Amino acid sequence: MKALSRYLATPLVLIGGLLSFGWLLVAILAPLIAPYDPLQTIQPLMRPLNSGPNGEFFLLGTDMLGRDIFSRLIWGAQTVVIYSTLATLTAYVFGLSLGLVAGYAGGRTDAVLCYLANVVLSFPVLVLYIVIIVVIGASPLNIVIAVTFSSAPAIFRIVRAITIDVASRDFVNAAITQGESTLRILFVDILPNTTGPLAVDFCLRLGYTAITIGTLGFLGLGLPPPTPDWGGMVNEGRGMAIAFPHLVIFPCIAISSLTLGLSLLADGLREVNDAKERQA
């Protein structure tokens, strides 16, 4: 706690925290703070800070279908927060449990799982996504599946390495001698010891996942329209960006500030971990 409060005092982590939790707050409060319906057509291609025919005020302008960009950004925050979190969590469920099993069991189980992880990890991430999306199509659920498939092996590797380390400690041997069940040893004795490094990784991975969902949207392979999605907004506005730069600039600022916030936060957590280790 002391390390945390000391670290929060540094400006970078403060900025990271403000950006991440700020967007989280925006996502939760989207229905309250968005001035208009993100799917409603009002007046096409209004520039920022202009007013519509019936006195509507467009802070960030409107897109080519006449939808308020400010409202779409706010609802887009909800989209990215929901799907990034969901996808990262499912990836964790698989990566974590397989990593614990492989690290604890060792031997052939470990060898097979490591080989499979290596196979998946030898795909460049975007190529893997493209293949998966071509096969199963672009839908919210399928994007969660694609992220799980490609992130779980990396989580698996981290958890496996920590498990191997922790499993050799005395308290685990004591638990085995006491006759505790393997499941209990894995989840009650070993798992809590992985939380430090995993918290850092979770923040980073949330950021990667947000980038991935944005990139897929930018490529037109992401969440199907008219879902308010930052990457998709860039994709739709790209053709008219020369005349109407506001179509693409604001969604890009939104996604960059979110991913930057998450990596600053991850940096902060890492420092806290290192400080703890130095003390121990």
Added chain:
Amino acid sequence: MSLGSFLMRKTAIAVATMVAVSFLIFLALEVNIEEVAVKVLGQYSTAEQRAAWLTQNGYDDPFLIRYLRWLMNFVTGDWGQSTYFRAPVMEMILPRLAASAVLAGGALLVIVVFGLSLGVLAGMRPGSLLDRVISVISVVTTSIPDFASAVFLSGIFVFWLGLLPGASTMISGFSLRELILPVSVLGLYSMGYLARVTRASMVDVMGTHYVRTARLKGASLSRIVLRHALRNALITPVTVIMLQLPWLLSGVIVVEVFYAYKGFGTLLYDAALNQDIYLIEACAMISVLVVVVSQILSDLIYGWLNPRIDLGAKA
């Protein structure tokens, strides 16, 4: 363990990986033969046409037979016909691969020059103002998605300053000016990462006893860095450069699509949009091959730079 047997072992692992990868790709794209027929013949083909095409092209055989035949064809250089572009896949991929190599090569140059030097500058005096500034820059550049930095850079240099072209179609022949923006976007992303790795490694080396000895002898900072620290500090970063290739390949797709650059990335992208399965299969195989080969190279470079490491011991 000798270099020869090290290479043999690494190659064997790489081949095993490629076999599994090829199986996965084939399984994903061709296990459902009805869909294969729809993708090849189009949505408006009749059921009879599809059935006839499937029989003609050996799709009535069991899955494993089809996989082995496909794999043999792939290894011997028969990658099939692109259904969308109506041309042999191999002839389409090779020139695009060369074009992307130019792009990735330029990006690597940027990454190496700026990543290494920024990292060394930051790690020379950990905690200094310069260190902080460089660290912030590296976090920022690695956190921004490729497509967003492409938008930002184009906004500044194309629309605002009007200095650079906003696309790199290379329509009127090869143009260095058109390469600047795509290369910068690709470079920015990996550069920050390399700078961070270099900084960490540099900080470690600057804290070792032999560097302290050099300092106590009264050697200047520049001499310590250039003569003593650098050689050891660069081992890890140089190895990491090769491992950046998979990221670079993902970035290449985004950047090529953004700047309409006719390379491997846009080819894979067009293949995906048009459900051109034979082209996708080959593109996916090639990109994994690039990754696997770069991993072997990275191990080799590591062993070569650091003779203390026994190549056989760390497999």
